[in-house]
Amino acid sequence: MMVGSEPPEAAEPAASTAPGELDPTQPAPVEPETTSPAPGQERRRTAALNRVVVGLLCGLLGFAVVLQVQRTASGDTLQTARPDDLVQILDGLQRREDDLNIEIAELQDTLGRLQRSGASSAEALAEAERQAEALGILTGTVPATGPGVIIEIEDPNRRIPPEVMLDAVQELRNAGAEAFQVGAVRVGVDSAFTGSGGAVTLDGVALVAPYRITAIGDPPTLAAALAIPGGVLDTVRRAGGTMTVEQSDSVTVDALRPSRTPIYARPTG
Amino acid sequence: MYALLALIAGVAIGLFVHPTVPDWLSPYLPIAVIAALDAVFGGLRAKLDDIFDAKVFVISFVANVLVAAFIVFLGDQLGVGTQLSTAVVVVLGIRIFGNAAAIRRHIFKA
Numbered sequence: 001m002m003v004g005s006e007p008p009e010a011a012e013p014a015a016s017t018a019p020g021e022l023d024p025t026q027p028a029p030v031e032p033e034t035t036s037p038a039p040g041q042e043r044r045r046t047a048a049l050n051r052v053v054v055g056l057l058c059g060l061l062g063f064a065v066v067l068q069v070q071r072t073a074s075g076d077t078l079q080t081a082r083p084d085d086l087v088q089i090l091d092g093l094q095r096r097e098d099d100l101n102i103e104i105a106e107l108q109d110t111l112g113r114l115q116r117s118g119a120s121s122a123e124a125l126a127e128a129e130r131q132a133e134a135l136g137i138l139t140g141t142v143p144a145t146g147p148g149v150i151i152e153i154e155d156p157n158r159r160i161p162p163e164v165m166l167d168a169v170q171e172l173r174n175a176g177a178e179a180f181q182v183g184a185v186r187v188g189v190d191s192a193f194t195g196s197g198g199a200v201t202l203d204g205v206a207l208v209a210p211y212r213i214t215a216i217g218d219p220p221t222l223a224a225a226l227a228i229p230g231g232v233l234d235t236v237r238r239a240g241g242t243m244t245v246e247q248s249d250s251v252t253v254d255a256l257r258p259s260r261t262p263i264y265a266r267p268t269g
Numbered sequence: 270m271y272a273l274l275a276l277i278a279g280v281a282i283g284l285f286v287h288p289t290v291p292d293w294l295s296p297y298l299p300i301a302v303i304a305a306l307d308a309v310f311g312g313l314r315a316k317l318d319d320i321f322d323a324k325v326f327v328i329s330f331v332a333n334v335l336v337a338a339f340i341v342f343l344g345d346q347l348g349v350g351t352q353l354s355t356a357v358v359v360v361l362g363i364r365i366f367g368n369a370a371a372i373r374r375h376i377f378k379a
Contacts, residue, residue, distance in 0.1 A: 050323030054312070055275030057330050061305040062279025068298050070283070071290055082296065082350050 137179055140186040140257035144179040148216035148251040149223055155209040157240040158198025164239065165200055166193045168213060168232045175225035177217035179253040183207050186255040197239075209241075219247035272312075296345065297338040300357055304337035305330060307361045310368035317375040337361070 078086070136142035151168065153160065169180060169187055180187040185202045195201040200211070215222055223245045226232045236243045290298060308330035315321040337357050344353030373379070 047323075051271050053327050054323050055271050057275075057305070057327060058272040058309065059275040059279030059282070061302070061309060062276040063283040064279075064298060064302045064305065066280050066283025067288065067290060068302050070287070071295070071298070082345065084348070084351055 136259075138189070139259065140179070140188040140255075141259040143252065143254040143256065144216055145250060145252045146178075146216040147219050147249050148177070148214065148247075148253075149219050150246045150248060150251055151211075151213040151215070151226065151243060152246075153209070153211040153213070153236055153241055153243045155198060155211070155236075155239070155241040158209070159239045160200070160209075160211075160236060160241050161197040161239075162193035162195050162200045164232065164235050165202070165207075165211065165213075167235065168226065169193075171225045171228075171232055172213070172215045172217065172222055175217060175221045177215040177222055179216045180213060181253045181255040182211060182213050184255050186253065186257045188257045190260075214251050214253055216251060216253055219249075223247055272309075276309075296350070297341055300337045300341045300354060301334045303358055303361045303365075304333035307364050307368070308333045310365050310372070314368045314371045314375075317372060333361075 078089070081089070133142060137144045149172075153164075153168075165182065169182070169191075172180060182202050183205070185191075185205050185207075187202070191203055193200055193202055194204075195206070198209075200207045226243070226245055233243055308326065311329060312321060312326040315326070340357050341350060341354050344350040347353075
């Protein structure tokens with residue numbers, strides 16, 4: 001119906017030239033276009049016209065083939081697709097979009113989960129750092145500051161034995177002191193006072209009077225602990241020394257102990 | 270022979286002119302091409318059978334194209350355009366194969 005607009009130039013001459021002279025004497029065995037050439041007076045003229053028409057049609061076919069091939073090759077198929085096909089294509093695209101949306105949601109879930117676990121592991125890390133700091137203060141590997149007392153023990157007669165110093169540290173510890181240093185030596189869990197009266201050494205470092213003990217803890221409690229009857233203060237006095245306790249809102253324990261890596265002990269679990 | 274030359278000329282014109290297909294024609298062009306191919310193969314076979322008649326060829330050519338286009342048009346109106354297009358292509362394809370087989374027998378005697 002549409003193509004009818006193109007062939008007419010070819011069809012009209014065919015209809016006008018062919019009519020009378022050519023009669024199909026042989027009915028076509030298979031194809032409609034099978035007829036024997038008819039005898040006629042103006043056969044030459046007719047044959048020429050026939051050739052022109054047939055040539056025109058063949059040319060038209062070649063032209064149309066190229067046209068269609070180029071149109072197909074240009075890939076502009078959506079523009080010419082039927083509504084049914086378009087609906088199917090649209091349907092497929094929507095289904096694909098749904099699938100992709102589901103995939104997006106899943107991936108976002110995964111992302112959220114990973115971010116949450118990342119945040120919780122950051123929390124765990126912060127907690128571990130807090131614990132490491134606390135343990136560092138306890139073992140003397142990090143400097144510490146806070147309220148506390150500064151104790152100075154004078155020993156003019158050089159008679160104060162290491163036991164007195166040990167008593168002082170233990171009294172302070174009993175009173176809740178959290179970090180100590182004596183002179184320039186940090187007191188740790190494995191500290192030891194050795195030596196004799198007037199020549200006290202702490203962890204192998206000789207202490208020189210006046211002994212200066214810095215302790216972090218509740219200042220009044222620490223001061224009271226040293227002043228109990230029969231306590232450190234009395235002992236020092238008996239040895240002929242003097243002891244002053246200065247309470248302060250902020251003392252600094254900045255002597256450090258080297259951190260020790262256990263050789264034999266391993267954490268269990 | 271002249272038909273073949275004309276075919277080549279048509280191809281060449283199509284290649285050089287680059288015409289745009291009007292929208293209303295675009296659904297029917299492929300089917301029309303197939304139908305015309307069928308007619309051409311039929312004509313070629315008739316030629317080899319020495320029963321070629323230009324009138325019959327022209328009429329069958331035009332009629333084939335028109336009927337094919339009309340069937341597609343009808344199918345589009347009825348909502349079965351795709352299926353009817355397929356049907357037309359299948360039928361024409363079978364006819365083309367049949368004609369091609371006859372031509373082959375003529376040329377190769379086998």
